[in-house]
Amino acid sequence: MPVLQSPLLAALPWLTHGFGVRSSENWIPAYTNLKQIHSSKVIVADGRRGNLEEGDALITSEAGNWIGIRTADCVPILIADPEYRVAAAIHAGWRGTVASIVTYVVERMTQEFRSNPGRLLVAIGPAIGPCCFEVGPEVAQQFHSSARTIDLATANSQRLIDAGVASGHIEVMRLCTFCNGPGQFHSFRRDKEQSGRMVSAICIGFGDKKSAGGEPAL
Numbered sequence: 263m264p265v266l267q268s269p270l271l272a273a274l275p276w277l278t279h280g281f282g283v284r285s286s287e288n289w290i291p292a293y294t295n296l297k298q299i300h301s302s303k304v305i306v307a308d309g310r311r312g313n314l315e316e317g318d319a320l321i322t323s324e325a326g327n328w329i330g331i332r333t334a335d336c337v338p339i340l341i342a343d344p345e346y347r348v349a350a351a352i353h354a355g356w357r358g359t360v361a362s363i364v365t366y367v368v369e370r371m372t373q374e375f376r377s378n379p380g381r382l383l384v385a386i387g388p389a390i391g392p393c394c395f396e397v398g399p400e401v402a403q404q405f406h407s408s409a410r411t412i413d414l415a416t417a418n419s420q421r422l423i424d425a426g427v428a429s430g431h432i433e434v435m436r437l438c439t440f441c442n443g444p445g446q447f448h449s450f451r452r453d454k455e456q457s458g459r460m461v462s463a464i465c466i467g468f469g470d471k472k473s474a475g476g477e478p479a480l
């Protein structure tokens with residue numbers, strides 16, 4: 263099965279991206295990645311490849327440098343700046359969401375790459391949904407909620423909007439990794455230690471999509 267794509271990001275001719283599913287494990291041969299620690303730490307990957315240090319978000323403006331994150335229930339978020347051609351990949355579990363990692367990514371893109379938050383395009387991929395993400399009071403409290411379930415995608419969307427991203431520029435896929443069936447997505451909550459991880463990644467091309475190097479076999 264091919265990866266899932268956001269129409270919002272797929273419309274950019276200079277960009278390639280995908281949200282991996284269970285059956286697309288090795289859809290991308292190699293990509294720049296981090297040792298994920300559920301933090302709000304953002305790493306700029308320009309000029310760097312391979313397995314980098316600890317952190318949970320990558321930003322690049324470098325053509326041909328695939329950046330990616332791995333998830334199984336946590337929220338994969340891909341961002342593109344169509345104005346200055348910058349891309350970001352974010353791993354936001356509940357801890358990263360509470361720590362507002364998306365806010366730090368938008369700030370870093372603004373400060374280092376001149377991005378205008380109002381121009382950014384965001385795709386929020388498959389993650390555990392409010393249908394299945396039951397939490398205890400100590401976690402709910404961190405979301406200032408008294409509910410027993412948490413909607414991580416909406417929490418991240420709200421933080422992005424607070425950071426200046428236009429609500430119409432945020433696409434939420436609304437695919438729950440837990441209840442969509444074991445065949446479709448990896449879910450750490452459902453499969454525990456048996457769970458694999460799905461790779462979501464994004465890459466800036468060298469020109470338009472047809473001339474971009476390093477295209478994966480989607």
Ligand SMILES: [Zn+2]
Pocket residue numbers: 390391392393394395438439440441442
């Ligand atoms: Zn669900």
